[in-house]
Amino acid sequence: MYSSPMSQKPLRRVVVTGGTHGNEMSGVYLVQHWLQDPRELQRPSFSAMPVLANPEAVATCCRYIDYDLNRAFTSTILNSKATPDDPYEVRRARELNQLVGPKSSDQAFDFLLDLHNTTANMGACLILESSYSIFTLHLCHYLKLQNPDLSCCVFQYLFSRKESLGLDSVAKNGLTLELGPQPQGVLRADIYSQMRALVISAMDFIELFNQGTAFPAFDMEIYKTLDRVNFPLTEDGALAGTIHPQLQDQDLEPLKPGAPIFKLFNGEDVLYEGDSTVFPLFINEAAYYEKHLAFMKSEKITISVPALSALTSASTLAL
Amino acid sequence: MYSSPMSQKPLRRVVVTGGTHGNEMSGVYLVQHWLQDPRELQRPSFSAMPVLANPEAVATCCRYIDYDLNRAFTSTILNSKATPDDPYEVRRARELNQLVGPKSSDQAFDFLLDLHNTTANMGACLILESSYSIFTLHLCHYLKLQNPDLSCCVFQYLFSRKESLGLDSVAKNGLTLELGPQPQGVLRADIYSQMRALVISAMDFIELFNQGTAFPAFDMEIYKTLDRVNFPLTEDGALAGTIHPQLQDQDLEPLKPGAPIFKLFNGEDVLYEGDSTVFPLFINEAAYYEKHLAFMKSEKITISVPALSALTSASTLAL
Known part of the structure; x- marks a missing residue:
């Protein structure tokens, strides 16, 4: 089940992306804030890098210019030869792959947190790619425990195809935050605050892990995609x-x-x-x-997540 | 106050417009429905014509292509010579002016009902232009009485400039329905039903007036624009x-x-x-x-609206 095993090393290279869809405003404005004042993303053992993923779409307040950026991270797109006629998001996907990847390589960032909004009444939804690690499940559990008023749900998005397409698949591990309801092109203070709190909690969790904290096993309800x-x-x-x-x-x-x-x-x-x-x-x-x-269907299952063992002191000392 | 006096004649030429902003979906889908099946707009004394106001913006699900259509109905735009470089909505405004105007002419349609949505939590808002008639105030009063569960509010939109810019100013009289909250690009069943009910009530009111019904005087609360x-x-x-x-x-x-x-x-x-x-x-x-x-400010005032006298039998017989 955990097809993306976590290496037992501290996470040094972390990236927080917003504006992957240019009209999903919470991430757009949070990343723009952190580009000016990155203190909330800094911890003793690492500093997460804020990235505005689709600046052209943000500038015109639309989801994408030519092609959905969050479906563009396929090996075909990332590895094909660039041409002058490439759609904007194809070019941008390759740039992001250079910046925080390359996808599936040892050089890729350790963790990517991608910030999204939906017009649906989904509350605070934590979306896992098809392949995810025990580390990411522990992160979700921590976000739920630290933000009990948000009633976070965890959703495993299973693609019909084998390959992940999303931006969060470029780093070694990733998680998508999907908060709603919020209309496209609108920034609501409540949703903005919720997303900010979740990102800060995620930074705290990575710091705890890097400092050598062990996390016990737990059971968790998750929703798994059935079909559309x-x-x-x-x-x-x-x-x-x-x-x-x-x-x-x-x-x-x-x-x-x-x-x-x-x-x-x-x-x-x-x-x-x-x-x-x-x-x-x-x-x-x-x-x-x-x-x-119109909507997606999911089933609710309970999974048993094993303990996340503490990094060895040799690893944490390397910080 | 009532700067647009109503002639004492039945209303024969009525138009209902949707998609003036192409991503405000209630009006888009209602008009498309009535273009297929116009029965709800037909009464013994008249048949309202459904018009999709901005089809290019509807096709791409955006507010407008080049220029806000609902700000394009100025005499400068409508009366200037066409050029090949005119923005799409400037050309479309002139087409609509030919179809349901010309604005301020005797040939203009008798009444125009324009259908809009907002992302704001405004409920069912009836928006009057700066200049409006006793007839339109009676229509608003009738819509409130016939749809008590909607808690309709009446808002008088005072422009900072003298001239009305909106589509509803092209006909001799007009009213804008502004229903929310609904995200752009989303069609909610509840808002769709509310708008449909209001349009049907408006048709009923025009029919009653055409048939010689008199409407007594009343007092009504309205909101008047202060500033932005x-x-x-x-x-x-x-x-x-x-x-x-x-x-x-x-x-x-x-x-x-x-x-x-x-x-x-x-x-x-x-x-x-x-x-x-x-x-x-x-x-x-x-x-x-x-x-x-960010928002508009208004003041709440109570206005006394005089009775709307019945059409003379000579007028109604002319039907």
């Missing part, structure tokens, strides 16, 4: 209805077979036809309309 | 903070002198320094970031 549910469409490919009002804002609440999921414009309800209770998320996310994705 | 409040900025022109969490979502609630309005990124609060209680609206509207507009 698309909007109903007309013959012309246009939306035939909306998310049902009984499903709207019910992210991570149980969705039972027979419950309404869409309200068609002709007044009819569409019911959920699955044969088991699932947990929807990214319900009515603005960015997914272009893919006709 | 901009975000605090750094020396570089960037945001220096957010809407204060105590102000966020408090549209149309009283804002008292000394109450916090901004939370700076350095942690400081900025207080409201006015000398009287005001009523903020459009708090943290995504579209206004480009103007650095």
Whole structure:
């Protein structure tokens, strides 16, 4: 299960990225703040580097210019020869791969924390890539314990393809923070504060680990991707209805077979036809309309995470 | 006060516009629905024409392509000679002026209802232009009475300039429906239903008037624009903070002198320094970031609206 084993060394090279999608404002403004005043990212054993991931998209307050940057970190894109016609985000992905990677290499940064917002009512969601380490699971557990008022949920995003596409896959380990609901292009003080607190907690956890702290085993509920549910469409490919009002804002609440999921414009309800209770998320996310994705389904499972042993004194002394 | 007197004739030519801003989805989808199935806009005495106002912006799900269409209906723009370099919305404004105007002419449509969404927590807001008629005030009153669960508020938008810029100024009379909160690019079932109900009520009111119904005098609370409040900025022109969490979502609630309005990124609060209680609206509207507009201030006043007399039988018979 833990396909990305953590080497028993302190994390010296940590990066915090925001503005991977240029209209998700919490990360944009937090990174811009830390570029001016990086003290919150500094600890005795390391200093995390803030990076504005997609500055062109930030400048025009859109998700991306030519291509979704958070789907651009494939080996095909990163390793192909540059041409003058490459989309902006393809060029930017290669730049970021040079800066904090190269992906899957020994030179890659130790940890990458990528900051996102959603229009869905998902609260504070911690998103793991398909492959993740025991270290990252302990980080999630620590974030939950240190921020009990946020009711953080942990979501494992399983790709249909083998390769991870996201920015957080470039470093040796990574985690995505996905906070909502927040409209695109809007900066809410409450969401901003929550994200800031989570990043500060993450820095604290890395510092504790680097200083030789051991972390005991624990059990944790996580949500695992099942599949996606698309909007109903007309013959012309246009939306035939909306998310049902009984499903709207019910992210991570149980969705039972027979419950309404869409309200068609002709007044009819569409019911959920699955044969088991699932947990929807990214319900009515603005960015997914272009893919006709209405929401994602997940299952809730409990995993047992083994202890994270303390670094040896030889490692910590090397700090 | 009622600078746009209503002629005592039935309203035969009525238009309902959506997608004036291409990422405000309730109007976009309602108009697209009515273009397929116009029955809800048909009454015995008239049929309202649905118009998708900014199809290019709708196609790319953005507010506008080159220029805010809802600021383009000035006499300068509408009457100047077309050139090949004209921005898309300047060309579109002239097309719409030909379709439902010309503005300020006898040929203009009798009534225009323009459908908008906001990311602010404004509920169902009915926006009057600076100049409005007794007819339009009676329509607002009727919409409030027929939809008591929506707690509609009436807002008079006073421009700093003499001329109205908006699409609703092209017809002889007009009203803008502004419903929120809804993120840009998202279609919520609840807001969609509310807007649909309001448009149906508006059609009903016009039909009642056309059929010779008289409407008695009444008193009504309305909000009148005072001025705008901009975000605090750094020396570089960037945001220096957010809407204060105590102000966020408090549209149309009283804002008292000394109450916090901004939370700076350095942690400081900025207080409201006015000398009287005001009523903020459009708090943290995504579209206004480009103007650095944080919210608008209004005052709440009560107006006495005279009776709307019945059309003479000669007029109604002409139907």
